[in-house]
Amino acid sequence: MAVCELISDAGLDAVTVARTARSAGMSVGLVQHYFRTKDEMLLHAFTYVSARIRDRVDELIRTGIRHRKPISGLLAEAMAQLVPMDETRRTEFRVTRAFAGRSLDAPALADVDVRTARKLRDDIAQAIHNGKECGEVAPELDPWLAATRLAAITEGLAMQVYRDPGGVNGVPAADMSDSIIKNELATVFTGECHQYGRRVAGSA
Amino acid sequence: MAVCELISDAGLDAVTVARTARSAGMSVGLVQHYFRTKDEMLLHAFTYVSARIRDRVDELIRTGIRHRKPISGLLAEAMAQLVPMDETRRTEFRVTRAFAGRSLDAPALADVDVRTARKLRDDIAQAIHNGKECGEVAPELDPWLAATRLAAITEGLAMQVYRDPGGVNGVPAADMSDSIIKNELATVFTGECHQYGRRVAGSA
DNA sequence: GTTTATACCGTATGCTGGTATGGTTATCAA
DNA sequence: TTGATAACCATACCAGCATACGGTATAAAC
Numbered sequence: 001m002a003v004c005e006l007i008s009d010a011g012l013d014a015v016t017v018a019r020t021a022r023s024a025g026m027s028v029g030l031v032q033h034y035f036r037t038k039d040e041m042l043l044h045a046f047t048y049v050s051a052r053i054r055d056r057v058d059e060l061i062r063t064g065i066r067h068r069k070p071i072s073g074l075l076a077e078a079m080a081q082l083v084p085m086d087e088t089r090r091t092e093f094r095v096t097r098a099f100a101g102r103s104l105d106a107p108a109l110a111d112v113d114v115r116t117a118r119k120l121r122d123d124i125a126q127a128i129h130n131g132k133e134c135g136e137v138a139p140e141l142d143p144w145l146a147a148t149r150l151a152a153i154t155e156g157l158a159m160q161v162y163r164d165p166g167g168v169n170g171v172p173a174a175d176m177s178d179s180i181i182k183n184e185l186a187t188v189f190t191g192e193c194h195q196y197g198r199r200v201a202g203s204a
Numbered sequence: 205m206a207v208c209e210l211i212s213d214a215g216l217d218a219v220t221v222a223r224t225a226r227s228a229g230m231s232v233g234l235v236q237h238y239f240r241t242k243d244e245m246l247l248h249a250f251t252y253v254s255a256r257i258r259d260r261v262d263e264l265i266r267t268g269i270r271h272r273k274p275i276s277g278l279l280a281e282a283m284a285q286l287v288p289m290d291e292t293r294r295t296e297f298r299v300t301r302a303f304a305g306r307s308l309d310a311p312a313l314a315d316v317d318v319r320t321a322r323k324l325r326d327d328i329a330q331a332i333h334n335g336k337e338c339g340e341v342a343p344e345l346d347p348w349l350a351a352t353r354l355a356a357i358t359e360g361l362a363m364q365v366y367r368d369p370g371g372v373n374g375v376p377a378a379d380m381s382d383s384i385i386k387n388e389l390a391t392v393f394t395g396e397c398h399q400y401g402r403r404v405a406g407s408a
Numbered sequence: 409g410t411t412t413a414t415a416c417c418g419t420a421t422g423c424t425g426g427t428a429t430g431g432t433t434a435t436c437a438a
Numbered sequence: 439t440t441g442a443t444a445a446c447c448a449t450a451c452c453a454g455c456a457t458a459c460g461g462t463a464t465a466a467a468c
Contacts, residue, residue, distance in 0.1 A: 011309030016425055027447045028426095034445095038426065094308050101305015104298050105215030114367045121364070121372070144372045148364055149357070149384045156360030160325070160352055163318045168325075168348045180353045187391070220455060231417045232456095242456065 001045055008091045012098040017041070043108050046099045050116045053092055057081050071131045072189035075124065079154045079181050082120075084162045085174045093162055121151040128188060136189045146188050153184050205249055212295045216302040221245070247312050250303045254320045257296055261285050275335045276393035279328065283358045283385050286324075288366045289378045297366055325355040332392060340393045350392050357388050 006015050006023050017038055021031045035041035057078045064074040084093040103110040125147035131137035157177050167173040210219050210227050221242055225235045239245035261282045268278040288297035307314040329351035335341035361381050371377040 011306075013306070014309070017427085018425070028449090029447050030445070032427075033447095036427095098305055098308055101302055101308075102215070102217070104302055104305075105218070117363070117367055144375070145380060145383065148361075148372060148380055149388070152357055152360030152364050152384070153353070154360065155363055156356030156358065157352075159321070159359055160356050163321055168352060171348070176349060176352055179349065180356070184353070221457085222455075232419095233417050233461095234415070236457075237415065240457095 001048055005091075007045070007098050008094045012042075012102060015042070039106070039108070042099075042102075043112070045095075046109055046112050049092060049095050049099075050112055053081070053096075054116065054119070070189070070193045071127055071134070071136055072185045075127055075150070075189075076178075076181055076185055079150065080178065082154050083158045083177050083181075084165075085177065090162070090165075093158060097162075117151070117155075120154075121147050124150050131189055131193075135191045135194045138190055141188065150184060150188070153180065157181070205252055211249070211302050212298045216246075216306060219246070243310070243312070246303075246306075247316070249299075250313055250316050253296060253299050253303075254316055257285070257300070258320065258323070274393070274397045275331055275338070275340055276389045279331055279354070279393075280382075280385050280389055283354065284382065286358050287362045287378075287381050287385075288369075289381065294366070294369075297362060301366075321355070321359075324358075325351050328354050335393055335397075339395045339398045342394055345392065354388060354392070357384065361385070 006020060017031050018028055020041070021028045024031070031041065035044065060077055060081065061074050064077065081089065082093075084090040099109055100113055103113040125143045128137055128141070128143040128146055132139050132141075132143075157180060161173040161177050165173050167176055210224060221235050222232055224245070225232045228235070235245065239248065264281055264285065265278050268281065285293065288294040303313055304317055307317040329347045332341055332345070332347040332350055336343050336345070336347075361384060365377040365381050369377050371380055
């Protein structure tokens with residue numbers, strides 16, 4: 001979508017139907033033909049990027065399962081996908097963040113926001129649940145608490161990395177991010193996997 | 205500030221000089237008298253709320269020190285201040301988030317954003333450093349890594365709690381938040397404090 | 409008592425942007 | 439051939455908004 005590029009390098013406020021049309025190489029009328037209103041267009045763009053990111057993560061997990069990787073490793077990769085460590089993810093981050101800001105007073109956008117966030121958290125919880133069944137996670141651990149914590153770390157880390165891509169004290173942000181995610185996962189996935197073939201996340 | 209109220213319950217886009225003026229009980233002309241431009245006004249509002257939150261945290265820490273509380277407890281309280289658990293904090297959260305969204309393409313706002321975030325993280329690092337000197341923290345622990353993690357958890361938790369104030373699975377968000385913060389701090393502050401009288405954070 | 413500065417107001421102006429409208433072309437079914 | 443639906447365009451219209459401007463009032467300063 002052309003809207004996303006626009007948002008990413010000019011900001012959501014810079015998005016006008018006219019500009020969007022030009023950037024997409026079409027006329028204003030055509031944009032109107034597809035979206036009855038501007039809000040509709042923005043909503044579409046938001047759901048679109050959200051879905052795209054999710055698809056990438058899901059794909060990552062699916063192939064991971066196929067290769068019989070441990071769940072903790074899969075989660076690490078998945079979480080890293082949401083941290084803006086390269087240009088692609090940085091662009092995505094900018095877009096989602098812009099929408100997140102507007103979500104505060106646009107119910108339709110807010111809905112997409114909570115839905116995606118919720119799905120991420122629930123999938124993590126599911127992964128933890130599966131981890132229990134295969135021995136990677138201690139049985140007495142609360143999956144929802146841990147999932148919330150992991151979701152929070154991911155989202156928070158994303159912001160830290162975005163603000164200081166160079167990292168702190170000479171250590172690159174990407175390295176810090178990786179090690180933090182790893183450590184955080186290590187407090188949840190404390191055992192070895194001894195059973196395979198389960199689904200990790202509820203990727204419907 | 206009247207701007208903040210407006211932002212909180214109508215969104216940043218709903219902020220016009222005219223509306224702001226009316227909401228503050230004055231004329232458009234007077235607003236112009238104080239702020240040459242609208243952006244100037246918004247910038248002022250952003251720095252204002254940021255400073256207010258910080259002041260509250262600083263005050264909390266200062267009295268905590270006076271009462272000789274352990275550093276980990278102070279940090280827990282401080283971090284909780286940034287999580288929208290009551291109406292006040294929820295309002296603040298909405299305002300700061302709205303600005304954070306616009307920060308993506310407004311250098312002046314972005315500056316305030318990174319400055320406040322950076323300050324929080326550095327203060328946490330300082331607290332950890334102090335924790336080492338008084339025995340609460342293991343000497344080999346990397347302060348910057350831990351500080352980044354704690355800052356990330358705080359910010360991420362804030363979003364989780366904002367989206368699901370009711371919590372997950374029957375557990376109130378506030379309770380989850382508290383326990384997550386506590387656990388997270390427990391991995392850093394592993395010892396007992398045996399020495400008093402140090403500053404916790406660099407509250408200048 | 410006149411100047412200067414500050415607090416304060418109402419309105420005019422110019423522009424930008426969303427949407428409405430009235431069109432053209434093209435495809436395809438009846 | 440006709441009719442209908444969809445892809446596609448240019449522009450007109452109108453509202454909302456930031457900013458400019460020209461003003462009044464109060465009061466301290468000289």
